[in-house]
Amino acid sequence: METLEGAELCFPHLLNTSCRKPMLSFSKGVITYILLSFISVLTVVLNLLVIISISHYRQLHTPTNLLLLSLAVSDFLVGLLVMPVEILFIEACWLLGDVMCAVNYLVIVTIISSSVGNMVLISIDRCVAICDPLCYPTKITLRRVKLGVCLCWICSAFYNCVILSDSFTQPGRHNSCHGECVILISYVMGTADFVFTFIGPITVIIVLYMRVFVVAVSQARAMRSHIVSVTLQPSGTGTAKKSELKAARTLGVVIGVFLACLFPYYCISLTGQETMINASFVSFDIWLFNINSCLNPVIYAFFYPWFRKTIKLIVTLQILQPDSCEAHIL
DSSP, X not given: OHHHHHHTBSSTTOTTTBOBOXXXXXXXXXXXXXXXXXXXXXXXXXXXXXXXXXXXXXXXXXXXXXXXXXXXXXXXXXXXXIHHHHHHTSSSOOOSOHHHHHHHHHHHHHHHHHHHHHHHXXXXXXXXXXXXXXXXXXXXXHHHHHHHHHHHHHHHHHHHHHHTHHHHHSTTTTOSSBTOOEEEEOHHHHHHHHIIIIIHHHHHHHHHHHHHHHHHHHHHHHHHTTOOOSSXXXXXXXXXXXXXXXXXXXXXHHHHHHHHHHHHHHHGGGGTSOEEEETTSOOHHHXXXXXXXXXXXXXXXXXXXXXXXXXXXXXXXXXXXXXGGGOOOO
């Protein structure tokens, strides 16, 4: 009996302080591993296609696509780093140590925060493109977008280091036994994170897209009634291109799906309790966000002809031809 009990422990030599290994039934375990592994591989492959497409083809080097590239990088990291670790420890003890436990969660929340920041930047980009199209080329430049993306990632990492500072100064203090990876976020920190990483960005996104919607509707009515003039209006505003309106609609779908997948992750902050995250089981809210990383490229494939075209060029290896980066994509 002692041998059998020891085999179920994470650290058999620590009989009194070791955690028990999480166990799933054979059929449930196999289905879970296959499904989650498939989602992980699909996430990596699809987002890698987005990264290669935008990075390689010069015609796609636009401010909007650079923001999509940053979002694809975060989604790619989810599939490459976050998902495999979570799959690995579904039925295994945490053996990487308390510090790596904190680092693991830091990577997760940094990716989440940077994704939220990218969504805000995308909303700003679409708002300027639709509401002030004449000034868009001067206001939204590649240099400014690159700076915004870099600041987004740096601020996300710094902000989450502050939120998780307790986990790094006293790693493992909330573990009930050896072989466990538990992160505890106080109600105060959880509320602050809820406001700054969810409520604030959502408010900005909704306000910007409401303005985009109002302007887009007014322009559509003007075009239908043949009132739109080719010359500039006295106010200095122009008419957004049809492609810009379509891009705004597509990115609106991306943002809507993203917020729907992210909301359960922050719902726990509304309960008025401390947030405890355990790496030893499949968390519905985390995996819902993970699945969103797989959905974004699928949305691009449905709405962006250029993405479908670049996939064909990459799969058929035409991307390896000389001067392929100058190919006509749009």
